Amino acid sequence: MAEGRTRRYREPDVHQGSPWPFVIAIGAAVAYVGLIVSIPLMILGLVVFVSGAVGWLRDDLHTTPRAFFGTSGETGVLGKVSARKLATWLFLATEVMFFSAIIGAAWTIRFRTTSGPGALPWAYSGEILNVPGTALATFVLICSSLTMVEALSAIERGDQKHLRDFLLATMLLGITFLAFQANEFYHLYFVEHLTFTSSPYGINPNYGPAFYIQTATHGAHVTAGVLALAYTNIKAWKGGFTKENHETVELVGLYWHFVDVVWIFLFTLVYLI
Amino acid sequence: MAAETAMAAPVADAVEEPVKRPYVYVFVVLAVVTLVEVYISMQDFASIDRVSILIVLATFKASLVAAYYMHLRYEPRWVMLIPFAALALVFILVAALTASTGTLPPIPQP
Numbered sequence: 001m002a003e004g005r006t007r008r009y010r011e012p013d014v015h016q017g018s019p020w021p022f023v024i025a026i027g028a029a030v031a032y033v034g035l036i037v038s039i040p041l042m043i044l045g046l047v048v049f050v051s052g053a054v055g056w057l058r059d060d061l062h063t064t065p066r067a068f069f070g071t072s073g074e075t076g077v078l079g080k081v082s083a084r085k086l087a088t089w090l091f092l093a094t095e096v097m098f099f100s101a102i103i104g105a106a107w108t109i110r111f112r113t114t115s116g117p118g119a120l121p122w123a124y125s126g127e128i129l130n131v132p133g134t135a136l137a138t139f140v141l142i143c144s145s146l147t148m149v150e151a152l153s154a155i156e157r158g159d160q161k162h163l164r165d166f167l168l169a170t171m172l173l174g175i176t177f178l179a180f181q182a183n184e185f186y187h188l189y190f191v192e193h194l195t196f197t198s199s200p201y202g203i204n205p206n207y208g209p210a211f212y213i214q215t216a217t218h219g220a221h222v223t224a225g226v227l228a229l230a231y232t233n234i235k236a237w238k239g240g241f242t243k244e245n246h247e248t249v250e251l252v253g254l255y256w257h258f259v260d261v262v263w264i265f266l267f268t269l270v271y272l273i
Numbered sequence: 274m275a276a277e278t279a280m281a282a283p284v285a286d287a288v289e290e291p292v293k294r295p296y297v298y299v300f301v302v303l304a305v306v307t308l309v310e311v312y313i314s315m316q317d318f319a320s321i322d323r324v325s326i327l328i329v330l331a332t333f334k335a336s337l338v339a340a341y342y343m344h345l346r347y348e349p350r351w352v353m354l355i356p357f358a359a360l361a362l363v364f365i366l367v368a369a370l371t372a373s374t375g376t377l378p379p380i381p382q383p
Contacts, residue, residue, distance in 0.1 A: 081352055089355045096359035104370050111374045125314045135311045139304060146300040149342045153296065250344075257342045261335045267307075268331040272314035273324050 018059050023052030057231055088251045092258050099262050102217055106210040113206045120204040125272050137180035138267050144173035145260045148253045158243035164236050171229040174222055181219050214270055221259050228252045299341045306334050
């Protein structure tokens with residue numbers, strides 16, 4: 001597979017023809033249905049999902065896929081935007097809607113439970129949340145965006161060493177951010193007793209669930225990003241990316257930067273306002 | 274091989290150019306604006322002004338990341354339609370929620 005550059009563009013393996021995305025889709029569907037009707041079914045779905053993901057990554061680990069520009073061999077109206085990048089952007093658009101729904105729900109709860117007689121107020125900025133500490137965590141995430149884009153820049157020059165270094169730095173910064181968040185959750189839940197049903201200091205009891213659902217959803221996305229980076233790191237250490245074929249680095253980067261963008265808004269909407 | 278050469282050529286050309294992208298400058302701006310945001314959040318002035326300024330600054334930061342780190346600035350223009358289409362839907366969501374917030378009764382306390 002290492003002779004990827006010499007393959008003809010329209011050979012079937014350019015498209016991979018992998019069955020694993022299908023397995024992943026089935027697993028996700030079963031897991032979602034299970035979430036509603038039966039926990040064992042959900043676990044079964046998750047097992048199928050993870051098996052599909054592992055199978056797909058194992059396939060990918062041994063290839064150096066070039067940018068996939070579609071099936072016709074002509075770039076046409078899509079210009080130089082590959083099918084994979086287009087799909088990633090479409091996925092990110094759905095993520096925008098997903099986070100908007102969660103943030104919108106949180107703000108609706110905020111507005112509609114803090115008005116009226118006897119309503120308890122929302123926490124003001126810095127009342128219970130550690131703003132300076134989280135600003136530091138925000139800085140860490142911004143740093144990780146820089147290292148990610150520098151990793152891409154390195155492999156665009158064919159610089160394997162800097163690709164590996166920057167990818168590793170990005171992953172470690174992501175883990176650092178998660179450590180900040182885990183520490184914050186622990187402190188808020190067990191020390192401050194900000195739970196899903198109650199709040200300290202006379203703060204509105206809806207504050208806890210609104211806070212946790214927004215930040216934990218983002219944290220789950222960072223975790224997914226760290227896992228994607230772990231895979232990208234492994235592939236980079238095996239020399240799986242070249243100056244010509246490194247689209248995975250770019251696509252993982254797109255997701256990682258998106259997670260940063262979401263945090264930019266969450267930091268403002270949850271911590272500062 | 275002909276097809277291979279045809280596909281590889283534009284990519285190779287793009288790589289050979291001495292591309293200087295302002296990643297570090299963007300990083301510095303993002304870091305500084307974050308500090309400004311924290312400073313503003315601690316100031317005691319009209320809430321609506323503070324909220325407006327903070328949201329404008331967050332939007333500015335997000336735009337920088339999308340334009341430079343996510344390379345929207347360097348992609349064909351139409352790619353921007355994808356995030357903007359999502360943002361249009363977000364705008365509708367926010368407008369609908371804002372409108373309903375004023376008309377619906379407060380949710381009772383648990």
